[in-house]
Amino acid sequence: MTDRTTIVLETIMSRKSVRNFTGEPVTKACLLALLKAGMAAPSARNRQPLAFVAVTERKLLDALGDGLPYTKMLYKAGACIVVCGDTSTDLQQGASDLWHQDAAAATENILIAAEAMRLGAVWSALYPMPERENHVRKLLMLPAGVDPFSIIPVGHPAGEDLPKDKFRAEKIHWESW
Amino acid sequence: MTDRTTIVLETIMSRKSVRNFTGEPVTKACLLALLKAGMAAPSARNRQPLAFVAVTERKLLDALGDGLPYTKMLYKAGACIVVCGDTSTDLQQGASDLWHQDAAAATENILIAAEAMRLGAVWSALYPMPERENHVRKLLMLPAGVDPFSIIPVGHPAGEDLPKDKFRAEKIHWESW
Numbered sequence: 001m002t003d004r005t006t007i008v009l010e011t012i013m014s015r016k017s018v019r020n021f022t023g024e025p026v027t028k029a030c031l032l033a034l035l036k037a038g039m040a041a042p043s044a045r046n047r048q049p050l051a052f053v054a055v056t057e058r059k060l061l062d063a064l065g066d067g068l069p070y071t072k073m074l075y076k077a078g079a080c081i082v083v084c085g086d087t088s089t090d091l092q093q094g095a096s097d098l099w100h101q102d103a104a105a106a107t108e109n110i111l112i113a114a115e116a117m118r119l120g121a122v123w124s125a126l127y128p129m130p131e132r133e134n135h136v137r138k139l140l141m142l143p144a145g146v147d148p149f150s151i152i153p154v155g156h157p158a159g160e161d162l163p164k165d166k167f168r169a170e171k172i173h174w175e176s177w
Numbered sequence: 178m179t180d181r182t183t184i185v186l187e188t189i190m191s192r193k194s195v196r197n198f199t200g201e202p203v204t205k206a207c208l209l210a211l212l213k214a215g216m217a218a219p220s221a222r223n224r225q226p227l228a229f230v231a232v233t234e235r236k237l238l239d240a241l242g243d244g245l246p247y248t249k250m251l252y253k254a255g256a257c258i259v260v261c262g263d264t265s266t267d268l269q270q271g272a273s274d275l276w277h278q279d280a281a282a283a284t285e286n287i288l289i290a291a292e293a294m295r296l297g298a299v300w301s302a303l304y305p306m307p308e309r310e311n312h313v314r315k316l317l318m319l320p321a322g323v324d325p326f327s328i329i330p331v332g333h334p335a336g337e338d339l340p341k342d343k344f345r346a347e348k349i350h351w352e353s354w
Contacts, residue, residue, distance in 0.1 A: 008293030104281030116185030
């Protein structure tokens with residue numbers, strides 16, 4: 001294996017859900033790198049049906065956390081990214097049932113990029129939970145046709161969250177079940 | 178940025194859908210590295226509801242391709258991985274509407290790992306297309322409760338497929354829409 005291979009595989013294996021942050025801010029340059037990684041994910045028929053809202057304002061991060069019972073880590077996060085599907089455009093014709101998969105791929109890219117940048121991040125689901133979606137929609141003023149999919153708190157890790165070893169040989173079936 | 182950051186971000190940006198393969202086989206060791214990367218993806222409430230079928234037999238790869246109109250690259254692929262949700266276990270209680278997101282994250286991890294290993298791979302959707310799902314289910318003898326989500330042909334890239342620049346600044350909204 002080359003160094004490149006080793007480094008990328010190690011980063012994938014060491015990605016963890018970071019829920020404890022130092023409270024330090026996250027720069028716009030860092031967020032932009034994460035967003036670029038998100039946009040580089042594949043999409044069904046290359047429709048690229050996603051849009052992203054990046055939030056750094058303290059008050060707005062706190063207000064988002066207030067209405068999301070499982071995303072209270074927003075109070076200490078330096079920023080967050082909301083991954084959305086933009087179904088208002090004709091991009092979605094014929095692929096309307098696949099944009100959630102595209103949004104999940106973009107979310108995962110952002111998480112791996114954050115790990116590579118020694119930032120912490122965690123995937124918090126909004127879809128398919130209408131109460132959570134509506135809370136985010138209202139605060140971020142999402143227009144009709146733009147649907148929030150996930151919210152990713154981002155920050156500097158406090159160091160308490162560690163990767164899990166989730167490898168289970170019995171989950172692999174060779175040639176057929 | 179450290180070397181590690183640069184290398185991982187470059188790998189994410191250079192990942193592409195590889196549809197043209199040399200026809201060379203893919204070793205079991207390589208497939209295992211891809212599967213480990215897939216299992217390292219996050220899952221809702223850490224339920225880890227996925228299972229994987231890895232196929233290397235020429236006849237089976239061809240038979241899979243015969244019934245999948247958009248996955249004919251299987252004929253030249255050295256292997257494929259089918260990402261499945263295992264809803265037969267109690268893993269799924271309370272998270273049954275989220276396993277597709279977990280499967281998408283695992284699929285994306287496998288694609289990035291393949292790029293890092295200088296292999297080629299492409300995400301081909303099975304869910305939610307019952308005809309495709311049934312074809313794969315039958316050939317791989319998937320039991321009831323195990324649902325195929327995606328099929329990922331893997332091989333040595335012929336060099337024809339290049340990454341796309343999908344960055345669009347207008348898809349980023351700062352603080353709110």
